[in-house]
Amino acid sequence: xxxxxxxxxxxxxxxxxxxxxxxxxxxxxxxxxxxxxxxxxxxxxxxxxxxxxxxxxxxxxxxxxxxxxxxxxxxxxxxxxxxxxxxxxxxxxxxxxxxxxxxxxxxxxxxxxxxxxxxxxxxxxxxxxxxxxxxxxxxxxxxxxxxxxxxxxxxxxxxxxxxxxxxxxxxxxxxxxxxxxxxxxxxxxxxxxxxxxxxxxxxxxxxxxxxxxxxxxxxxxxxxxxxxxxxxxxxxxxxxxxxxxxxxxxxxxxxxxxxxxxxxxxxxxxxxxxxxxxxxxxxxxxxxxxxxxxxxxxxxxxxxxxxxxxxxxxxxxxxxxxxxxxxxxxxxxxxxxxxxxxxxxxxxxxxxxxxxxxxxxxxxxxxxxxxxxxxxxxxxxx
Numbered sequence: 001x002x003x004x005x006x007x008x009x010x011x012x013x014x015x016x017x018x019x020x021x022x023x024x025x026x027x028x029x030x031x032x033x034x035x036x037x038x039x040x041x042x043x044x045x046x047x048x049x050x051x052x053x054x055x056x057x058x059x060x061x062x063x064x065x066x067x068x069x070x071x072x073x074x075x076x077x078x079x080x081x082x083x084x085x086x087x088x089x090x091x092x093x094x095x096x097x098x099x100x101x102x103x104x105x106x107x108x109x110x111x112x113x114x115x116x117x118x119x120x121x122x123x124x125x126x127x128x129x130x131x132x133x134x135x136x137x138x139x140x141x142x143x144x145x146x147x148x149x150x151x152x153x154x155x156x157x158x159x160x161x162x163x164x165x166x167x168x169x170x171x172x173x174x175x176x177x178x179x180x181x182x183x184x185x186x187x188x189x190x191x192x193x194x195x196x197x198x199x200x201x202x203x204x205x206x207x208x209x210x211x212x213x214x215x216x217x218x219x220x221x222x223x224x225x226x227x228x229x230x231x232x233x234x235x236x237x238x239x240x241x242x243x244x245x246x247x248x249x250x251x252x253x254x255x256x257x258x259x260x261x262x263x264x265x266x267x268x269x270x271x272x273x274x275x276x277x278x279x280x281x282x283x284x285x286x287x288x289x290x291x292x293x294x295x296x297x298x299x300x301x302x303x304x305x306x307x308x309x310x311x312x313x314x315x316x317x318x319x320x321x322x323x324x325x326x327x328x329x330x331x332x333x334x335x336x337x338x339x340x341x342x343x344x345x346x347x348x349x350x351x352x353x354x355x356x357x358x359x360x361x362x363x364x365x366x367x368x369x370x371x372x373x374x375x376x377x378x379x380x381x382x
Contacts, residue, residue, distance in 0.1 A: 007323040008316065008331065009353040012055075014267050014306070016232030017180050019055035019099055019330075022323060023344045026310055026334035027103040027183070027238075029060045029070055031115040035132060036063065036076025038085035046089060049337060050096040051361050053344030056330075057098055058236075059086075061105040061185055064170040065163065067135035068106030068191065071113055072123075077104065077170040086177040094178070096361060101181030101236065102174045104167060104225075108191025109139035109152035109200070122149040138163075139194050140201040140208060146277040160207060160217060163191070168224040175230060182229055183236035184221060184266075188275030192218050193240055196257070197249040197276055211253060219260055226265035236308070237261050238270035241295035248276060251298060258303035268330065270308040271296040290318060297327035308332050316347035 009021045025046070032041035042059075049057045062075040069076065076082055086102070093100040112123040112135065122145070128135055137145075138159070139152035155163070167184070174182055186192040194200040195217045201208050207216050222237065229235055239257065243249040258269045273292050292311035300307040309328035313319055319331045337343050348354035357365040357372070 006320050006351040006353050008320045008351065009348055012329065014181070014234035017099060017234055020097065021053070021055040021344065022330050023054045023056075023319075023347070024308060024330050024332040025049045025054045025057040025337050026332040027058045027060050027185075028334050028338070029074065031071050031073040033073050033075045036066065036069075036074065036078065036082050038075060038082070038089055042075070043089050043092060046100070047092050047096070048341045050093040050098040051364070052337070052341040053348065053359055054098055054337070055344075056181065057093055057100045058181075058183055059100070059102045061103050061107070062170070064104050064106055064166040066133035067111060067138060068108070069111055069133075069135070070105075070107045070190075071115055072131050073115070077102070077173045078166065080173060083173050083177045086179075090178040099180040101183055102177075102179045103183040103185050103238070104170050104174070105185035106163060106166070106191040108194050109137045109143070109145045109149065110189050111135065111137050125150055138191065140203050143200055143202065145189060164217075164220050164224050167221045168228050171225045171228040175228070175233075181234045181236055182225060183238055183270060184225060185238050186218050187238045187240035187272050189240070189277060192221065193249075193276060196253070197243050199243060199245060199248045200276060211256060215257055215260060218257065219264055222261055222264040222266055234267040235265060236268040236270055237266045238272055240273050240275055241271050241292070241299065242273050243276045244274040245276065251295060254295070255299055255302045258299045258305050262303065262305040266305070268306045268308050269299055269303070270310060270332065271299055272310055288312065289314065290322065293322055293327050300326070300328060306330070310334070316350040319347065320351060
């Protein structure tokens with residue numbers, strides 16, 4: 001490897017998977033599925049990031065159970081018929097040089113909300129009942145996610161066991177579709193996050209009470225998924241490193257959880273924050289550039305696990321500094337990638353990692369390489 005190659009564009013090996021660079025496309029809900037099945041929208045939405053040069057692309061939150069959808073048009077992997085449309089997407093991404101992972105999730109008490117462009121409010125019980133897949137909200141305790149949300153059903157031991165199985169079953173389907181990685185969504189106030197936080201989990205049985213009890217569901221799911229997921233494929237886990245409310249889940253709790261998840265076979269902790277309720281969107285952390293990077297740094301150093309930094313990472317030099325300073329192993333971009341789907345290629349140009357456009361898709365790079373001297377001449381002689 002050339003010694004001057006920026007760390008952002010050096011490969012990284014996760015078990016048997018080698019990513020060509022450290023750039024990951026973060027999950028972003030699209031609300032474009034049909035009965036949980038991927039559509040042409042998903043192919044274009046995620047496929048463009050493969051053309052854009054990312055090393056790994058993560059799908060949006062994909063429900064392991066129809067009752068676990070964030071919204072009615074979420075992706076799902078609760079039945080075998082949902083495998084084939086995802087396989088089409090996987091094959092396209094692979095054919096264009098990127099790896100692809102799927103984020104598996106259960107929305108819990110935050111299930112059933114409008115798309116953001118309709119306001120993002122909770123759907124009514126009548127709307128949930130009228131859906132093609134009628135469902136109810138589920139949680140550790142009968143505490144609603146916030147104003148306007150109905151109280152969830154408190155899960156029984158049998159319900160919890162079924163949810164663990166649903167994650168394992170979805171993992172089997174993800175492997176059948178050809179995904180390279182699985183990310184478990186344990187953050188943002190969704191089902192597992194609501195079990196982790198003492199603000200939403202008031203149980204006094206084996207799934208509540210102290211930290212060990214509140215972590216039990218997360219660890220049971222991680223073990224069940226790791227047992228199904230091939231040993232050579234990496235397992236990611238997204239967490240909210242802090243709730244953002246007094247008395248809630250803390251960074252110190254996240255460090256303990258990260259150590260336990262690593263012991264279960266999780267390879268990368270994806271470090272986000274907040275989301276337990278609408279109120280915790282207003283974090284006591286200024287939302288400046290890279291505002292969640294300190295969480296990634298602490299967890300990486302104290303839990304001795306690979307981490308993925310995410311949140312307001314917008315510039316190639318910023319991303320490179322995060323890596324070279326040992327604050328993360330991977331860089332995830334979301335909305336910045338929507339703004340510029342070719343962010344990875346542009347970052348390579350900025351860092352002089354690809355001055356000849358060799359990393360671009362062949363059908364694009366040849367034209368850009370021809371354009372470069374013409375553009376340089378025009379700029380030199382305006």
